[in-house]
Amino acid sequence: MSDALIKVPKGTRDLTGDEVAAFVELENVARAVFLRFGFRELRTPVFEHVELFSRSLGETSDVVEKEMFSFSDRGERDFALRPEGTAGVVRHLVENSLWVKSGLQRLFYMGPMFRAERPQAGRYRQFWQIGSEYFGSGDAAADADTVLIGWQILRGFGVENFVVHVNSLGCGECRPKHRAALLAYLRTRESELTEESRKRMEKNPLRVLDSKVDGPKLTDAPAMKDFLCDPCRAHHGQFLRMITEAGVRFEENPRLVRGLDYYTRTVFEFVSPDLGAQSAVAAGGRYDDLVQMLGGPVTPAVGFALGMDRVVSIRLKTGWTEKSFSPKKAVVVAMDETSRDLCFGIAQALRAGGFSVPPITPGKKLKSQLSSAVDNGAKWAILVGEDEMKSNLLTVKNLETRTQDQVPASRLHDHLVGAPA
Numbered sequence: 501m502s503d504a505l506i507k508v509p510k511g512t513r514d515l516t517g518d519e520v521a522a523f524v525e526l527e528n529v530a531r532a533v534f535l536r537f538g539f540r541e542l543r544t545p546v547f548e549h550v551e552l553f554s555r556s557l558g559e560t561s562d563v564v565e566k567e568m569f570s571f572s573d574r575g576e577r578d579f580a581l582r583p584e585g586t587a588g589v590v591r592h593l594v595e596n597s598l599w600v601k602s603g604l605q606r607l608f609y610m611g612p613m614f615r616a617e618r619p620q621a622g623r624y625r626q627f628w629q630i631g632s633e634y635f636g637s638g639d640a641a642a643d644a645d646t647v648l649i650g651w652q653i654l655r656g657f658g659v660e661n662f663v664v665h666v667n668s669l670g671c672g673e674c675r676p677k678h679r680a681a682l683l684a685y686l687r688t689r690e691s692e693l694t695e696e697s698r699k700r701m702e703k704n705p706l707r708v709l710d711s712k713v714d715g716p717k718l719t720d721a722p723a724m725k726d727f728l729c730d731p732c733r734a735h736h737g738q739f740l741r742m743i744t745e746a747g748v749r750f751e752e753n754p755r756l757v758r759g760l761d762y763y764t765r766t767v768f769e770f771v772s773p774d775l776g777a778q779s780a781v782a783a784g785g786r787y788d789d790l791v792q793m794l795g796g797p798v799t800p801a802v803g804f805a806l807g808m809d810r811v812v813s814i815r816l817k818t819g820w821t822e823k824s825f826s827p828k829k830a831v832v833v834a835m836d837e838t839s840r841d842l843c844f845g846i847a848q849a850l851r852a853g854g855f856s857v858p859p860i861t862p863g864k865k866l867k868s869q870l871s872s873a874v875d876n877g878a879k880w881a882i883l884v885g886e887d888e889m890k891s892n893l894l895t896v897k898n899l900e901t902r903t904q905d906q907v908p909a910s911r912l913h914d915h916l917v918g919a920p921a
């Protein structure tokens with residue numbers, strides 16, 4: 501064993517300070533939006549049988565091919581840390597036959613996901629998602645609602661600068677025709693493609709369009725849009741009308757294919773120009789075949805997930821300040837040993853009255869206590885020492901106006917909230 505300092509694993513980080521406070525605010529905004537749309541929360545394990553992911557995300561997806569953190573337990577069973585949330589939610593639905601209880605299921609989740617990606621700005625090996633999955637409705641209104649949920653969460657959290665890219669990937673009827681045309685096209689360009697794309701081409705030609713290197717070269721590849729069957733075309737048209745009506749800022753992007761294999765029909769990505777290379781802040785789409793692939797009955801489904809790390813990083817750059825406690829922060833300063841018990845009681849009483857009050861720190865210098873109170877955004881400092889104990893009057897400093905009053909303990913709360921005497 502070496503004595504080297506143990507550091508946080510590559511591609512992960514500790515969430516601290518404003519970042520973690522902003523995470524909590526984003527979770528609160530999201531919960532409120534999901535409840536307004538009639539979704540219930542679900543928490544699934546952070547690890548699952550590895551087969552769940554290889555069967556649902558696609559053997560040729562980057563995630564399954566090279567990004568899963570998989571391991572065997574003592575019983576030699578193969579597990580993986582979840583790289584995304586959808587597969588676990590579908591596993592839960594199928595395992596518990598949820599469609600028997602009600603035709604419709606609307607679930608949301610929040611939590612860490614794990615992908616062994618090459619770390620870079622905005623791309624982590626442990627990252628957090630907020631997502632939802634809506635089962636049982638094939639109607640375009642379900643796709644539009646899903647986009648609206650993402651839209652409302654981002655706006656509610658104060659992120660404004662983004663656009664939604666949308667596309668349709670068709671269904672089992674029309675997609676094979678596009679696949680054949682795309683494969684024929686790729687064969688004519690084969691010599692220009694990377695080795696990885698050439699390998700993937702025969703198994704999954706769409707995946708080649710998703711390649712960072714080859715995708716941009718293939719601008720004249722056959723577009724799915726031109727191959728959609730009538731029902732898929734009608735579904736897509738209805739979806740576009742609904743998000744237009746709802747005021748969503750979107751662009752049709754025929755090259756949007758997504759990195760996971762389970763999608764059918766609608767796919768979308770929320771893209772922000774404030775993010776650099778990792779520009780997707782949220783993404784999702786419809787996956788009408790997945791429930792059946794995992795052993796359930798044919799069940800239409802649509803969902804999305806938002807990358808919390810990316811959304812929070814954008815928000816922190818645009819002057820985020822913590823809302824929750826700021827107007828009601830106070831500090832209680834024990835100026836000597838004898839006032840410690842009284843101060844302890846005053847701090848408790850203030851907290852019970854809704855103030856945020858840090859633990860008292862007897863023995864620390866008054867000056868340093870006041871300056872750290874100012875740094876923490878406290879408005880009030882309550883000072884208690886020998887004089888205050890004798891007179892039964894507390895010294896209350898307003899740290900913003902730098903004024904000071906003598907206040908009886910019984911009137912302290914009223915004084916701080918500005919109630920008339």
Ligand code: HAM
Pocket residue numbers: 583584585586615617622623624625626627628629631632633759760780781782783784785786802803804805806807808809810
């Ligand atoms: P995804 O596009 O793989 O979709 O991920 C959704 C979002 O998670 C991305 O847009 C991005 O913001 C964030 N994200 C992904 N990987 C990383 C990473 N390594 N570091 C930081 N953020 C990341 C899904 O996961 C699907 N399950 C979405 C879905 C739900 N589709 C249907 N239902």
